[in-house]
Amino acid sequence: MAGYFTNILSGTKSLLVGLSITQREFFKKPVTLQYPWESLEMTPRYRGHIQLVKDGETGTHKCISCGLCDKGCPSGCITVKGEKQEGVKVKVLVRYDLDFTKCSLCGQCIDNCKPGAIEFSKEYNLASTRKEDFYYDLLKRLKEQK
Amino acid sequence: MDLGINVVEMLIYLVGIIAFAAGNAAYLVWVERKGAAHIQRRTGPKEVGPYGLLQPLADGAKLMSKQLIIPDGVDKPLFMVAPLIAMVPAIMIFVTIPFSDSIIARDINLGLLMIFAFASVNVLALLLGGWASRNKYAVISAARAVSQNVAYEIPMLIIAITIVMVSGSMNLKEIVDFQAGGFWNWNFLPTNGNFLGPITFVLFFICFMAETNRAPFDLGEAESELIAGFHTEYGSMGFGLFFMGEYANIVIGAALTVILFLGGWYCPFGLTDGIWWFLIKMYLLIWTVVLIRWTYPRVTLWSLLNLSWKILIPFSLFNLLASAGLIKILG
Ligand code: SF4
Ligand code: SF4
Numbered sequence: 001m002a003g004y005f006t007n008i009l010s011g012t013k014s015l016l017v018g019l020s021i022t023q024r025e026f027f028k029k030p031v032t033l034q035y036p037w038e039s040l041e042m043t044p045r046y047r048g049h050i051q052l053v054k055d056g057e058t059g060t061h062k063c064i065s066c067g068l069c070d071k072g073c074p075s076g077c078i079t080v081k082g083e084k085q086e087g088v089k090v091k092v093l094v095r096y097d098l099d100f101t102k103c104s105l106c107g108q109c110i111d112n113c114k115p116g117a118i119e120f121s122k123e124y125n126l127a128s129t130r131k132e133d134f135y136y137d138l139l140k141r142l143k144e145q146k
Numbered sequence: 147m148d149l150g151i152n153v154v155e156m157l158i159y160l161v162g163i164i165a166f167a168a169g170n171a172a173y174l175v176w177v178e179r180k181g182a183a184h185i186q187r188r189t190g191p192k193e194v195g196p197y198g199l200l201q202p203l204a205d206g207a208k209l210m211s212k213q214l215i216i217p218d219g220v221d222k223p224l225f226m227v228a229p230l231i232a233m234v235p236a237i238m239i240f241v242t243i244p245f246s247d248s249i250i251a252r253d254i255n256l257g258l259l260m261i262f263a264f265a266s267v268n269v270l271a272l273l274l275g276g277w278a279s280r281n282k283y284a285v286i287s288a289a290r291a292v293s294q295n296v297a298y299e300i301p302m303l304i305i306a307i308t309i310v311m312v313s314g315s316m317n318l319k320e321i322v323d324f325q326a327g328g329f330w331n332w333n334f335l336p337t338n339g340n341f342l343g344p345i346t347f348v349l350f351f352i353c354f355m356a357e358t359n360r361a362p363f364d365l366g367e368a369e370s371e372l373i374a375g376f377h378t379e380y381g382s383m384g385f386g387l388f389f390m391g392e393y394a395n396i397v398i399g400a401a402l403t404v405i406l407f408l409g410g411w412y413c414p415f416g417l418t419d420g421i422w423w424f425l426i427k428m429y430l431l432i433w434t435v436v437l438i439r440w441t442y443p444r445v446t447l448w449s450l451l452n453l454s455w456k457i458l459i460p461f462s463l464f465n466l467l468a469s470a471g472l473i474k475i476l477g
Binding site: 025032 | 183
């Protein structure tokens with residue numbers, strides 16, 4: 001019989017403690033991220049699809065069209081096209097296409113690139129219903145970047 | 147009174163009551179969602195209108211524009227009538243609730259009895275809805291709802307009888323008037339002869355939550371085990387009516403608790419009496435109900451019945467006898 005009353009008392013107390021906790025939490029600030037109005041900065045080692053590095057000095061890419069990334073890619077996603085142009089010593093890059101549908105984000109291309117002309121982007125909002133949306137023209141993309 | 151005026155007055159009250167019930171149902175859902183969200187450190191609805199205030203309207207429009215699907219093999223008349231049975235008694239009960247000295251649709255001498263009579267119809271809606279659905283989850287839910295309602299109506303009525311004994315009336319207005327003066331005259335304190343005072347208030351509150359099938363007593367619609375319980379097969383406004391009925395019942399339960407225990411429209415210090423005090427007390431109680439839902443996990447059927455038969459009923463019975471003795475002594 002004594003257990004009956006202590007049970008009720010301790011039960012009531014724990015219920016009240018519970019209520020006070022939820023009421024306290026109610027007044028605290030929400031911790032959720034209001035996506036899509038705000039989004040997190042991606043971590044430094046995040047691997048999005050590759051992109052051409054923008055050189056701070058020249059304002060353009062650093063690619064020398066050697067094609068090593070193209071050759072090294074196990075999935076054959078990259079197509080590099082360079083042209084000999086008059087007055088320029090190295091070949092000039094005219095096309096850099098990435099077929100992201102097959103890319104496994106392995107990083108071979110980046111390791112192969114001597115001048116460090118490509119890097120992983122931080123792009124992750126990439127949903128689409130069309131396959132063609134994942135064929136990127138990286139040269140065009142670089143020009144569009146500010 | 148002139149018949150024409152009488153009819154007009156009736157219509158005004160009817161429209162007012164339905165608007166009050168529907169508005170409360172709509173915005174309590176908003177309060178519930180916002181409350182739940184902030185308790186869980188989220189933000190809740192915020193896109194439709196400022197602070198998501200137009201969300202209930204959007205939800206209502208969505209519900210009304212949906213097709214009412216009647217599955218094969220349901221008991222069609224019962225299936226159609228169950229949501230109405232959930233909503234109509236709730237509207238009826240509002241008729242006799244005194245919001246203030248003058249704001250009451252019908253001042254009935256047996257007001258309390260009428261409220262309990264109509265409130266007990268609510269369980270019929272759950273039973274019929276579950277039974278007619280031809281769905282095993284709905285039937286299990288209906289059976290649970292009935293056993294739960296039977297178990298909790300008893301202590302609720304015993305406590306109500308105690309209050310009636312103390313105040314000597316079944317007229318809700320007289321019960322409130324009996325508590326005039328200040329909070330020390332309210333029935334939740336033993337001053338008037340309600341022996342266990344605050345304990346009965348808490349017991350009544352628990353019963354009212356169990357009667358409205360609110361969490362943590364929402365065994366009837368336990369999503370994790372019964373999909374949605376008795377309204378599994380309902381969509382569109384059929385579901386909408388069940389939903390509105392549930393919220394209307396919460397408002398009624400809170401209003402009844404205010405009337406029986408917290409002095410109705412009277413100010414705690416006997417100063418500015420009026421409907422605002424009624425509403426303040428009522429919405430504080432409703433907030434507690436929301437808070438409770440987002441604090442406690444659902445009880446099992448076993449502990450639900452245990453709580454009623456082993457704790458609530460003995461306590462309320464003891465209180466009934468002790469109060470009777472106390473009233474005799476107080477004269
Ligand atoms: S990350 Fe790997 S798979 Fe993707 S383009 Fe580079 S080498 Fe090819
Ligand atoms: S390896 Fe580097 S420099 Fe060579 S083509 Fe690829 S991106 Fe250009």
